Amino acid sequence: MRRLVIVLADGLRPDAVAPGIMPSLDALGGAFTLARQAHTVRPSATVAALAALATGVSPQTHRLTEPGLAFLSGLRSLRPVARELGRAGIPSDVVTGELGPAALPIAWSLASTAGVRRLVAKGSRARDTAAAAHRLLSQPEERLLFLYLPDCDRAGHAYGWMSDPYLAAAAEVDAAVGSLARWTDEVVFIVTADHGGGGVRANEHDEPHPVNDHIPLVVAGPGVTRRHQLTRAISLLDIPATVLWWFGVAVPDGYEGRPLLDAFVPAPAPTLAAPAPRAASVPA
Ligand SMILES: [Zn+2]
Numbered sequence: 001m002r003r004l005v006i007v008l009a010d011g012l013r014p015d016a017v018a019p020g021i022m023p024s025l026d027a028l029g030g031a032f033t034l035a036r037q038a039h040t041v042r043p044s045a046t047v048a049a050l051a052a053l054a055t056g057v058s059p060q061t062h063r064l065t066e067p068g069l070a071f072l073s074g075l076r077s078l079r080p081v082a083r084e085l086g087r088a089g090i091p092s093d094v095v096t097g098e099l100g101p102a103a104l105p106i107a108w109s110l111a112s113t114a115g116v117r118r119l120v121a122k123g124s125r126a127r128d129t130a131a132a133a134h135r136l137l138s139q140p141e142e143r144l145l146f147l148y149l150p151d152c153d154r155a156g157h158a159y160g161w162m163s164d165p166y167l168a169a170a171a172e173v174d175a176a177v178g179s180l181a182r183w184t185d186e187v188v189f190i191v192t193a194d195h196g197g198g199g200v201r202a203n204e205h206d207e208p209h210p211v212n213d214h215i216p217l218v219v220a221g222p223g224v225t226r227r228h229q230l231t232r233a234i235s236l237l238d239i240p241a242t243v244l245w246w247f248g249v250a251v252p253d254g255y256e257g258r259p260l261l262d263a264f265v266p267a268p269a270p271t272l273a274a275p276a277p278r279a280a281s282v283p284a
Pocket of ligand 1: 011046153157205
């Protein structure tokens with residue numbers, strides 16, 4: 001039974017993934033595969049990046065930068081990950097922190113148009129939202145689960161990236177990751193972010209700047225390469241391609257990223273059976 005969880009920590013900077021701030025995520029990255037300098041898309045903004053994750057193409061292609069009606073019709077002409085998986089019989093569920101009464105129907109119409117089966121909005125902090133993800137993982141069913149944690153972005157906008165409240169939010173996200181880490185014997189996790197922040201303005205993240213553009217990426221779970229750092233260029237767009245590849249579903253030609261094959265241990269070669277008895281040699 002294959003299960004893959006994407007944990008998207010909105011606004012999490014790679015330099016917050018450190019033992020003193022996020023011990024669980026830091027340990028997970030150290031034990032499995034970690035990229036400290038992956039790149040998000042441009043603009044480094046949440047809707048643009050989430051749409052890229054959902055569709056496998058950059059904002060220059062998907063043009064989905066504002067949620068709304070254009071977003072819905074745009075999605076119909078793309079090949080979202082959840083729809084490709086759904087055609088192969090693999091459902092996709094989304095778990096997010098609490099959404100207001102106005103935001104919930106918008107989120108659901110976007111998610112369902114993208115092929116998502118179920119949207120659960122629960123918890124005002126990361127560990128409560130992670131508890132809802134636990135309940136879904138307790139049901140033994142093949143699926144993609146997308147877990148969205150807004151804590152760091154909220155604190156970054158209110159108090160500045162890497163401020164004390166931001167670091168407290170990162171610790172909260174780390175508690176959520178730590179509670180989910182018990183599943184890494186059975187479930188593959190991809191923990192990442194949509195953008196950093198504080199590169200140009202302390203409370204924003206949209207402008208081009210390395211501190212806004214860099215995101216952490218941790219891959220953990222069964223079959224994942226251990227104690228491995230990816231130092232080559234990694235893009236957020238490699239994640240949707242990796243998800244389809246991992247589930248054995250063909251990656252659409254239009255996808256702009258490539259599966260992170262080096263994050264996974266190559267499948268073992270078939271065991272060599274005892275050599276078959278040689279046929280009598282035929283003289284040349
Ligand atoms: Zn933001």
